[in-house]
Amino acid sequence: MNSYLIKGVRVVDGEPTDLLLRDGIVAETGRGLSAKGAEVVDADGLVALPGLVDLHTHLREPGREDAETVDSGSRAAALGGYTAVCAMANTSPVADTAGVVEQVWRLGREAGLVDVQPIGAVTVGLAGERLAELGAMADSAARVRIFSDDGNCVADPRLMRRALEYVKGFDGVIAQHAEEPRLTEGAQMHEGIESARLGLPGWPAVAEEAIIARDVLLAEHVGARLHVCHVSAAGSVEILRWAKRRERLTGRPSKVTAEVTPHHLLLTDDRASGYDPVFKVNPPLRTAEDVAALRAGLVEGVIDAVATDHAPHAVQDKECEWGYARPGMLGLETALSIVVEALLGDLGWDGIAERMSRTPARIAGLADHGHNPAKGRPANLTLIDPSATWTVEPTALASRSRNTPYAGFTLPAKVVATFLHGQPTVLDGKVLR
Numbered sequence: 001m002n003s004y005l006i007k008g009v010r011v012v013d014g015e016p017t018d019l020l021l022r023d024g025i026v027a028e029t030g031r032g033l034s035a036k037g038a039e040v041v042d043a044d045g046l047v048a049l050p051g052l053v054d055l056h057t058h059l060r061e062p063g064r065e066d067a068e069t070v071d072s073g074s075r076a077a078a079l080g081g082y083t084a085v086c087a088m089a090n091t092s093p094v095a096d097t098a099g100v101v102e103q104v105w106r107l108g109r110e111a112g113l114v115d116v117q118p119i120g121a122v123t124v125g126l127a128g129e130r131l132a133e134l135g136a137m138a139d140s141a142a143r144v145r146i147f148s149d150d151g152n153c154v155a156d157p158r159l160m161r162r163a164l165e166y167v168k169g170f171d172g173v174i175a176q177h178a179e180e181p182r183l184t185e186g187a188q189m190h191e192g193i194e195s196a197r198l199g200l201p202g203w204p205a206v207a208e209e210a211i212i213a214r215d216v217l218l219a220e221h222v223g224a225r226l227h228v229c230h231v232s233a234a235g236s237v238e239i240l241r242w243a244k245r246r247e248r249l250t251g252r253p254s255k256v257t258a259e260v261t262p263h264h265l266l267l268t269d270d271r272a273s274g275y276d277p278v279f280k281v282n283p284p285l286r287t288a289e290d291v292a293a294l295r296a297g298l299v300e301g302v303i304d305a306v307a308t309d310h311a312p313h314a315v316q317d318k319e320c321e322w323g324y325a326r327p328g329m330l331g332l333e334t335a336l337s338i339v340v341e342a343l344l345g346d347l348g349w350d351g352i353a354e355r356m357s358r359t360p361a362r363i364a365g366l367a368d369h370g371h372n373p374a375k376g377r378p379a380n381l382t383l384i385d386p387s388a389t390w391t392v393e394p395t396a397l398a399s400r401s402r403n404t405p406y407a408g409f410t411l412p413a414k415v416v417a418t419f420l421h422g423q424p425t426v427l428d429g430k431v432l433r
């Protein structure tokens with residue numbers, strides 16, 4: 001294993017320093033370090049962040065390897081500055097058994113570019129009828145701690161209660177895709193003025209808000225951990241603010257966490273006006289008021305983390321009529337730049353590190369991740385050029401799919417290098433495989 005000496009890097013918001021990576025950890029820090037045999041990385045002008053951690057990645061393997069594989073998704077993740085991703089369970093077959101989560105976990109180790117932590121399904125086949133083998137998945141080699149039917153909501157309140165009770169025993173968490181299905185039947189985009197104008201059936205914000213409110217109460221009743229996926233509406237932020245206030249009132253530690261995607265922090269529902277399905281996503285893009293509330297909620301800490309909801313789709317599933325297109329957009333390779341664009345001024349690098357690495361690592365229970373690069377810490381980190389800009393070219397992305405909503409956007413900040421367990425996965429902006 002090679003050692004790496006990173007010269008002159010600013011660690012988060014700090015002064016320039018050197019970092020010596022050896023044997024998988026940050027072995028030394030300080031100005032003017034030298035180390036025989038170490039490869040030198042000139043990081044003058046670069047910022048080092050703890051390797052980013054994604055709580056919500058669709059890797060599509062097994063089943064839709066034409067859209068993404070664990071390997072191609074891992075490459076996209078490393079290029080985006082990630083050192084760990086949580087792989088969603090809506091694969092084919094569904095990741096609802098120890099066998100499937102172990103398969104995904106093993107494929108992640110073989111790819112070797114990010115730590116792939118499988119998420120297990122809550123219900124068998126994501127059908128919302130019977131609990132999946134949560135305990136067997138938790139005890140498997142993949143050591144699953146997050147369970148989600150994402151793509152589908154666990155709509156039955158009794159089943160949701162049972163799932164929360166079950167995972168409480170091993171400090172697991174239910175990550176809920178909050179969507180009351182009876183309110184979104186046939187929905188194609190956010191319900192509002194734009195949907196009326198375009199003649200597309202609407203997905204009302206109340207379908208998300210109602211489930212979040214219900215689940216906050218259920219999680220509190222059970223005393224279990226709830227994580228709310230891809231919060232998209234201003235009203236949801238209000239409910240989460242209320243939930244966190246309740247926790248302060250009851251004096252018990254916070255058990256409700258929430259994530260927001262980069263696309264919900266930047267894009268609005270008027271993007272649908274050209275009927276280009278690249279902007280079709282679930283939950284849908286909403287209004288400028290929603291975007292403002294999501295940004296404020298993230299800055300305030302009511303929303304805990306940014307998660308990509310990286311959702312690759314094959315060309316035939318995306319380049320068709322809006323009504324037939326699958327929802328979802330790529331996210332891994334653009335997430336950091338979008339967050340910088342939307343919120344660097346409000347969050348600073350430390351706030352970004354908190355919401356894209358330290359907090360998601362804590363929520364997922366990934367002990368090796370989410371540490372600022374400091375002496376003795378695991379060497380999982382990413383180096384960013386804050387002064388670079390780049391233009392998104394879909395065909396240049398590492399993902400197998402092309403459904404980025406940012407084609408042609410010029411974005412700030414570029415990942416220059418990523419290190420996983422002390423070894424580079426990306427150098428000079430190029431993935432090393």
Ligand code: DOR
Nearest residue numbers: 150151281282311327328
């Ligand atoms: O837009 C989405 N795409 N939302 C989801 O919840 C699922 C995801 C997918 O799997 O494509």
